[in-house]
Amino acid sequence: MHNMETHNDFLAWAFERGVELYGVEPREIPGSGIGMLATEKLEEDVLILQVPTTLLRTFNTVPKQAIRQNLPTDISVHGLLAADLALDTSDLYTEWNAVCPSKSDMKASVPLAWPPALQSYLPSPAADILSKQQVKFARDWDMVRGVFPDLEEEQYRYSWLLVNTRTFYHSTPETEKMARDDRMALQPVADLFNHADQGCVVNFDPDTFTIRTDRVYEEGEEVFISYGHHSNDFLLAEYGFVLDKNKWDEVALDDMILPELSEGQKEELDGYGFLGNYRLDDEQVCYRSQTALRLLCMDVEAWRRVVEGLDDEDDTKAVVDRVLLRLLKKHDREVVNKITEVEGLPSNNEFSPAQKQMLAKRWRQIRSLVGKTIERLEGGLIPI
Numbered sequence: 363m364h365n366m367e368t369h370n371d372f373l374a375w376a377f378e379r380g381v382e383l384y385g386v387e388p389r390e391i392p393g394s395g396i397g398m399l400a401t402e403k404l405e406e407d408v409l410i411l412q413v414p415t416t417l418l419r420t421f422n423t424v425p426k427q428a429i430r431q432n433l434p435t436d437i438s439v440h441g442l443l444a445a446d447l448a449l450d451t452s453d454l455y456t457e458w459n460a461v462c463p464s465k466s467d468m469k470a471s472v473p474l475a476w477p478p479a480l481q482s483y484l485p486s487p488a489a490d491i492l493s494k495q496q497v498k499f500a501r502d503w504d505m506v507r508g509v510f511p512d513l514e515e516e517q518y519r520y521s522w523l524l525v526n527t528r529t530f531y532h533s534t535p536e537t538e539k540m541a542r543d544d545r546m547a548l549q550p551v552a553d554l555f556n557h558a559d560q561g562c563v564v565n566f567d568p569d570t571f572t573i574r575t576d577r578v579y580e581e582g583e584e585v586f587i588s589y590g591h592h593s594n595d596f597l598l599a600e601y602g603f604v605l606d607k608n609k610w611d612e613v614a615l616d617d618m619i620l621p622e623l624s625e626g627q628k629e630e631l632d633g634y635g636f637l638g639n640y641r642l643d644d645e646q647v648c649y650r651s652q653t654a655l656r657l658l659c660m661d662v663e664a665w666r667r668v669v670e671g672l673d674d675e676d677d678t679k680a681v682v683d684r685v686l687l688r689l690l691k692k693h694d695r696e697v698v699n700k701i702t703e704v705e706g707l708p709s710n711n712e713f714s715p716a717q718k719q720m721l722a723k724r725w726r727q728i729r730s731l732v733g734k735t736i737e738r739l740e741g742g743l744i745p746i
């Protein structure tokens with residue numbers, strides 16, 4: 363929780379250092395921390411924020427003597443910035459730090475800070491992202507703890523997550539030599555914009571970062587940027603929230619399809635590059651899924667002829683749809699079980715109601731997308 367005074371001090375700090383903000387201001391938004399609200403009607407394509415690049419926190423602003431030169435040279439920029447945030451005792455960033463989410467905000471939202479028992483209920487795409495984060499975090503933490511034995515893991519994880527949820531992609535001639543993931547910068551004020559599936563236009567040049575409106579915003583409306591074309595499983599794992607309306611949302615079907623396939627069928631699919639990464643979204647079940655399901659419906663020679671474009675895939679559509687419908691109904695029952703299990707978890711020291719609610723909400727969104735596909739299939743089934 364923050365008060366308006368903290369915001370005002372932060373903005374004064376930023377303005378003194380060259381930040382310009384037009385027609386938007388930070389406000390507490392229930393359920394999403396701080397966000398930016400339009401203070402007047404904003405036309406499309408107007409500048410609302412300009413931040414001089416001199417204000418960015420990058421690997422270059424990490425103190426050399428105290429931190430950088432003590433850490434292994436192959437530490438990730440993510441790991442380095444997190445060390446800087448965790449170890450900083452200067453008063454350079456006091457006003458900025460004061461508007462950042464607290465440790466308990468972070469724990470309530472981002473799965474990397476959740477207890478393992480709750481992590482185990484994540485949908486598989488989010489769980490896969492979490493495992494990769496755990497590997498990256500463990501590597502960074504191993505390097506940092508060796509050099510700074512007094513630093514606590516929880517403090518470092520919190521700083522690491524601040525970096526994970528608040529950095530912007532920033533490429534310069536210097537960072538172009540680095541891996542894409544390392545081209546990151548913390549940016550004051552811009553890091554107060556929340557995400558929507560479509561949002562304002564973020565740009566940078568050597569001197570400034572700018573944000574311009576992508577459309578008209580009415581006074582009092584929240585003004586968003588887009589962190590990318592991300593599904594809700596991705597947003598949950600990386601940022602600790604899910605959107606109610608997300609045109610990029612999708613549901614993974616790997617857990618539904620892979621167990622149906624024999625080892626031979628998996629090899630066959632792999633040979634053609636169609637093994638795994640099965641998805642459905644608001645409008646369709648992906649081509650990869652249909653191709654895998656088709657293999658369940660016909661002999662391999664006939665299947666190959668379809669994959670190679672020699673036979674028409676429409677000839678088998680009705681049979682594939684029937685298998686799909688059967689599997690989706692089974693999957694729906696499994697999703698219902700997940701919802702019941704998550705909602706039934708005890709709210710105690712381990713699980714907060716907020717964590718449970720978000721997880722249950724995600725499973726309900728999955729159920730809704732699966733349900734829509736079931737309805738569509740039932741409506742369009744051709745008798746065979």
Ligand SMILES: C[S@@+](CC[C@H](N)C(=O)[O-])C[C@H]1O[C@@H](n2cnc3c(N)ncnc32)[C@H](O)[C@@H]1O
Nearest residue numbers: 393394395396527528553554555556557601603
């Ligand atoms: C770059 S910060 C944005 C500002 C942040 N709300 C704050 O209080 O400082 C990213 C974090 O904001 C929150 N967030 C961003 N967009 C959101 C949204 N549409 N709904 C809920 N939370 C959101 C998430 O906690 C995310 O990790």
